[in-house]
Amino acid sequence: MTFIHPSEIKDEQFGDIAFLIDCFEHLIEPAEVLHNVHRWLRTNGILWVGSIGWYNYMAAHCDSHIPIPWSQLLFSEDAILRTIRAIIREPGYQKNVWEQSEGIERWDNVNTLRERPGEPLNMLSLRKVRKILQASEFQNIQFKVHGFSGARSKLLHRLRSLSRLPLLDELLHSYYTIRALKQPVSSDPIMASLKLSKH
Numbered sequence: 001m002t003f004i005h006p007s008e009i010k011d012e013q014f015g016d017i018a019f020l021i022d023c024f025e026h027l028i029e030p031a032e033v034l035h036n037v038h039r040w041l042r043t044n045g046i047l048w049v050g051s052i053g054w055y056n057y058m059a060a061h062c063d064s065h066i067p068i069p070w071s072q073l074l075f076s077e078d079a080i081l082r083t084i085r086a087i088i089r090e091p092g093y094q095k096n097v098w099e100q101s102e103g104i105e106r107w108d109n110v111n112t113l114r115e116r117p118g119e120p121l122n123m124l125s126l127r128k129v130r131k132i133l134q135a136s137e138f139q140n141i142q143f144k145v146h147g148f149s150g151a152r153s154k155l156l157h158r159l160r161s162l163s164r165l166p167l168l169d170e171l172l173h174s175y176y177t178i179r180a181l182k183q184p185v186s187s188d189p190i191m192a193s194l195k196l197s198k199h
Contacts, residue, residue: 009040017046024051024129025059028120034136041182047138049178053126055170061119064096070171077113126170129178138180146175 004014018037020027027033037047052059057069065084068074075083087093088104095104098118106117113121124132126145133141147163148156156172163172 006036006040015041015045017041017048020047020049020051022051024049025053025121025124026119027122028114030122030124030129031132031135034132034138038137038182043182043184045182047178047180047182049180050175051129052175053129053170053173054121054123055125056173057171059121059123060113061116061121062113072113078111080113081107081110126173126176129176133178133180136180137182139183140179140181142179144177144179145169145173146177147172148174 018041020033020037024030034047041047055070055073060066060072060080062071062080062084065087066075066080071080085107088095088099088107099106102117110117114123130143133143145163147159147161156174159172163169163174
């Protein structure tokens with residue numbers, strides 16, 4: 001296995017498999033990233049993605065400051081950011097590793113969770129992720145929504161079957177995974193239209 005930074009890529013088709021693990025929710029230009037990954041993969045190369053959608057219970061990435069599930073749905077972005085700025089300036093507050101290296105000022109002048117310091121968020125729902133995939137150059141796209149295992153909550157585990165239903169999957173998914181293939185360009189318009197499958 002060879003790890004290569006995109007700036008070092010010389011040969012456009014060099015990889016057999018690409019992993020985007022726990023990062024898709026942070027991509028500001030996900031369509032551009034998918035285009036580049038498609039360009040870098042060899043024909044029949046595989047893309048694998050694992051991430052969460054915006055309505056996941058931890059999607060705000062603020063649980064170290066505001067440990068309330070689905071906080072991004074219960075409170076406004078402004079309220080979340082004001083609360084974080086107040087908490088980090090409380091006497092006795094223990095800075096996390098990023099605040100130790102960059103300072104608590106990293107939260108100043110942040111007006112939206114899209115601009116989270118160090119971890120921008122694209123705030124994409126599962127529906128929007130599917131649309132971006134459908135518009136990409138990848139074929140044989142398998143999009144799988146995973147329910148909760150029960151390790152954290154027995155109640156959510158009992159509701160895991162609901163994670164397979166449209167709309168409820170947005171709220172009750174613990175993770176989603178994508179497997180897609182770079183195939184030779186098809187001239188068959190019917191095959192090209194059958195890109196996205198839900199498994």
